[in-house]
Amino acid sequence: MRQAFQSNMFTFTDKLMACLGEMCTCCKAHGRKMCVLKSEDKTIHEPPPTPSTEQLSTPLVTKIGPRLPAPGMPEGQVSATSSVSRKRDGSLSSSMQSGPSKRLCLPASIGEDDLCQKQRPIAQDSIVMDIASSILSMYDDLTAVLVTYYAEIRPAHTAILFGATTDGAPVKIDLAQCNFGRDPWVAGSVPPPPPENALRAIRDWMSAVSMTNLQRNWILHLKPRLISIEGLQIQRQLAHGEPMPHEICTAIFRRLAQLDQSCSKDTPGNIWRKYIEPDFATTVLSNADPLTVQSIRTGFQEGTGLCNPASCRMWFIPAILPDGWAVYLFDMMRKRIIVLDPAVGPFGYSNRRVSMHEFVSNKLHAALFNCLHSFFSSWHCDSTN
Numbered sequence: 456m457r458q459a460f461q462s463n464m465f466t467f468t469d470k471l472m473a474c475l476g477e478m479c480t481c482c483k484a485h486g487r488k489m490c491v492l493k494s495e496d497k498t499i500h501e502p503p504p505t506p507s508t509e510q511l512s513t514p515l516v517t518k519i520g521p522r523l524p525a526p527g528m529p530e531g532q533v534s535a536t537s538s539v540s541r542k543r544d545g546s547l548s549s550s551m552q553s554g555p556s557k558r559l560c561l562p563a564s565i566g567e568d569d570l571c572q573k574q575r576p577i578a579q580d581s582i583v584m585d586i587a588s589s590i591l592s593m594y595d596d597l598t599a600v601l602v603t604y605y606a607e608i609r610p611a612h613t614a615i616l617f618g619a620t621t622d623g624a625p626v627k628i629d630l631a632q633c634n635f636g637r638d639p640w641v642a643g644s645v646p647p648p649p650p651e652n653a654l655r656a657i658r659d660w661m662s663a664v665s666m667t668n669l670q671r672n673w674i675l676h677l678k679p680r681l682i683s684i685e686g687l688q689i690q691r692q693l694a695h696g697e698p699m700p701h702e703i704c705t706a707i708f709r710r711l712a713q714l715d716q717s718c719s720k721d722t723p724g725n726i727w728r729k730y731i732e733p734d735f736a737t738t739v740l741s742n743a744d745p746l747t748v749q750s751i752r753t754g755f756q757e758g759t760g761l762c763n764p765a766s767c768r769m770w771f772i773p774a775i776l777p778d779g780w781a782v783y784l785f786d787m788m789r790k791r792i793i794v795l796d797p798a799v800g801p802f803g804y805s806n807r808r809v810s811m812h813e814f815v816s817n818k819l820h821a822a823l824f825n826c827l828h829s830f831f832s833s834w835h836c837d838s839t840n
Contacts, residue, residue: 586811593777594741601701601737608683615680617734620747627832628759635768635788636727639715644727646718661694674706679757680734680750682706699780701733704773708732716762726762728769731823736774736783739822740815746829755830764827765835772819776811783816785823787836792816 472492479490601617610616639645664686674684684702691697712730719726732754738745745751755764770785776798784793794812796804804812824838 582807582810583814586807586814589777590740590811590815591742593775594737597701597737597775598741605681605683610681610683614677615749615753617680617750618738618743619680619749621749621752622747625746625752625756625830627830628756629832630759630763630765630834632833632835633725633763633766636725636766637721639719639721639727642720642727644715644718644720646714658694661690664690676706676709679732679753682709701737701775704733704775704780708771708773724761724763725766727767728771729764729767731770731772733773733775735822736772736815736819739818740774745822745826751826752830755826764831765833770823772823774815774819776815781812781815783819785820790836792820 476490476492479492482490598618605616637644666687669686669690671686672683673686673689674682676682682702682705684706688700688703692699692703708730709732715726715728715730721727732750734748734750735745735754738748738751768786768788770787772783772785774781774783779798781798782795784795786793794816796808796812799808820838824834827834828837
């Protein structure tokens with residue numbers, strides 16, 4: 456009964472493949488006289504071969520030739536992620552495997568294969584180098600603008616400004632062992648959103664406010680470094696929807712950190728997430744050393760007595776990219792990096808976008824753990840695991 460069932464399956468499959476071969480048009484488009492699925496010496500009326508008692512095999516193996524190359528891809532090269540490639544490699548799902556899988560080797564031109572292997576790293580390296588060059592150039596301009604902006608304000612000599620550095624190695628802080636903080640949505644620590652009519656009223660007021668009010672400083676905060684923002688910048692962001700400037704994002708992340716600490720209902724000293732201000736990514740992506748920047752040291756080490764950084768599971772790091780902001784989430788428990796990118800379209804990331812996020816996340820990942828191991832003497836994990 457089993458052999459009869461298998462025989463019926465083989466017969467049906469042969470008829471299906473013959474039908475596909477008769478209706479095939481892609482082989483003619485590639486210059487072949489007949490479809491690779493058709494065989495001159497076999498017909499669908501031949502009795503199916505008797506299956507082996509040791510391993511289930513199929514006669515289709517002898518009929519299926521090399522896969523037709525995709526447009527722009529050399530013949531003999533098959534994508535490793537395609538379903539046909541997975542089947543030819545014998546990588547079936549566990550629910551369909553009835554025995555040891557058989558690996559099929561397709562003939563490929565040695566010269567073409569070597570050429571593809573050499574061209575891929577070169578093309579990938581050129582993309583990464585182009586991304587690194589564009590990001591470095593953008594951050595050089597950004598840091599110059601920020602330094603000039605605060606130099607023109609002429610703040611008090613005691614104020615810590617953007618990019619201010621300090622000498623000497625940081626003093627490591629011993630952190631007590633603790634569990635990760637609880638999810639704020641589970642613990643009830645998420646602050647309620649403001650009412651919708653309040654947001655509309657703020658926007659209407661900002662649209663009609665006088666220029667005299669807009670030209671004065673609306674935000675002035677000193678720690679971990681000076682933030683000075685005029686009302687005109689806030690109006691452009693809230694009322695006109697202009698791209699978010701660096702200092703507005705810094706103020707937002709500083710306020711989010713304050714709200715998390717004030718609204719926390721977790722165990723005292725524990726917190727689920729930590730917001731790293733944009734200065735960190737700006738320093739790292741401009742190829743500067745974050746260990747020497749005074750505001751970054753303060754952001755990592757200040758307040759550890761009230762909030763243990765070892766309890767933070769999620770570390771939020773914003774970074775401005777050539778076409779907008781993205782946030783990189785470092786999950787210390789699951790050892791993964793999550794990218795929040797509002798610029799992604801409905802069809803997912805482009806290859807260049809993926810390469811850019813890999814480049815940025817790798818630099819932030821290395822710099823983050825370098826700071827953690829330099830600022831704290833007993834960090835619970837390292838960057839390799």
